[in-house]
Amino acid sequence: MHEYSLAQALVEHVERQARARGALSVHRVVVRIGPLAGVETELLTTAYDHVRVGTLCASAELCVGGEEVVWVCDACGEALPSGGGLCCPGCGLPGRLAGGDGLILERIEMEVAAHV
Amino acid sequence: MCKACGCGDTTIVPVEIHERLLSDNDRLAEHNRAHFAEHGILAVNLMGSPGAGKTAMLEATARAMSAARGLAAITGDLETDRDARRLRDAGIRAEAITTGSACHLDARMIHHALHRGAAEGADTLFIENVGNLVCPAIYDLGQTVTVVALSVTEGEDKPLKYPPMFRSADLVLLTKIDLLPALPDYDRDALAESLAQVMPDPRLLPVSARTGDGIAEWVAFLEARRAAHVHV
Numbered sequence: 635m636h637e638y639s640l641a642q643a644l645v646e647h648v649e650r651q652a653r654a655r656g657a658l659s660v661h662r663v664v665v666r667i668g669p670l671a672g673v674e675t676e677l678l679t680t681a682y683d684h685v686r687v688g689t690l691c692a693s694a695e696l697c698v699g700g701e702e703v704v705w706v707c708d709a710c711g712e713a714l715p716s717g718g719g720l721c722c723p724g725c726g727l728p729g730r731l732a733g734g735d736g737l738i739l740e741r742i743e744m745e746v747a748a749h750v
Numbered sequence: 751m752c753k754a755c756g757c758g759d760t761t762i763v764p765v766e767i768h769e770r771l772l773s774d775n776d777r778l779a780e781h782n783r784a785h786f787a788e789h790g791i792l793a794v795n796l797m798g799s800p801g802a803g804k805t806a807m808l809e810a811t812a813r814a815m816s817a818a819r820g821l822a823a824i825t826g827d828l829e830t831d832r833d834a835r836r837l838r839d840a841g842i843r844a845e846a847i848t849t850g851s852a853c854h855l856d857a858r859m860i861h862h863a864l865h866r867g868a869a870e871g872a873d874t875l876f877i878e879n880v881g882n883l884v885c886p887a888i889y890d891l892g893q894t895v896t897v898v899a900l901s902v903t904e905g906e907d908k909p910l911k912y913p914p915m916f917r918s919a920d921l922v923l924l925t926k927i928d929l930l931p932a933l934p935d936y937d938r939d940a941l942a943e944s945l946a947q948v949m950p951d952p953r954l955l956p957v958s959a960r961t962g963d964g965i966a967e968w969v970a971f972l973e974a975r976r977a978a979h980v981h982v
Contacts, residue, residue, distance in 0.1 A: 636885035672914035728950035748759035
């Protein structure tokens with residue numbers, strides 16, 4: 635259940651960013667999680683609900699988006715056809731994962747004083 | 751509250767961040783990696799299920815490697831220092847990290863262990879991660895080499911069920927092959943196929959810590975990686 639540690643890292647990260655910008659509170663947190671990131675979105679959301687209590691994120695909605703899995707061949711630069719193996723059909727060399735394992739804090743929406 | 755006129759109005763502002771969630775861990779992992787490179791230490795992150803034979807592999811490694819070699823280990827478990835004691839008995843300088851409830855080691859724990867001198871004077875540091883096929887995979891520790899121990903009794907389909915663990919591995923040790931006579935249905939081709947679906951460049955080494963089969967090849971793998979690491 636590493637989602638709990640991840641939720642803690644997420645809230646700490648968001649709080650640091652928000653405080654540095656003088657936020658009164660955080661309204662929304664947007665993250666992107668690839669299907670190969672090894673993270674269960676539902677578990678992360680549950681963990682986030684526990685961790686955010688008493689923080690700047692206390693009432694911040696967590697929005698989780700996905701990303702596409704992309705393997706590329708570094709030799710020819712082509713993307714490998716999806717559903718095939720993990721080797722380039724043209725070059726026969728092992729591919730490299732270029733997308734799909736992302737675990738990214740994309741954006742926060744925070745509440746600040748209107749006229750500073 | 752508004753500082754200009756005290757009106758109490760607030761506004762919602764979006765801020766683009768685009769940073770990895772684990773960027774703090776990543777930074778410490780890079781710090782550890784630089785430390786390993788500077789001191790010529792081959793750091794091996796050894797992962798696998800509880801009972802996959804990680805500690806037994808390291809005991810066999812110590813038996814096979816020349817006594818003069820500087821082997822050190824950091825072992826991670828929720829409780830007890832049993833693995834570290836076993837490794838010390840085998841001649842490896844070992845320190846235990848008890849994680850309490852954490853299911854994985856992270857770069858900070860390794861960083862602290864390094865400050866306590868866990869790898870001082872060593873040329874090879876084995877980091878025996880918490881027994882778990884899921885969580886340790888997503889935490890970079892700054893290791894030079896990533897190795898997964900998978901025992902024959904776990905079956906052939908584990909790479910398909912736990913892809914992140916196997917995808918990033920440099921080598922998979924198929925452990926306990928001395929048990930294969932008791933497992934007549936075990937299909938090594940099926941394991942190779944499972945690995946090929948999740949590992950772009952699958953490398954599988956069958957070993958037995960009990961009989962010593964494959965241990966010489968394992969030691970040769972470590973020596974080759976160490977030579978490449980030190981001379982790069």
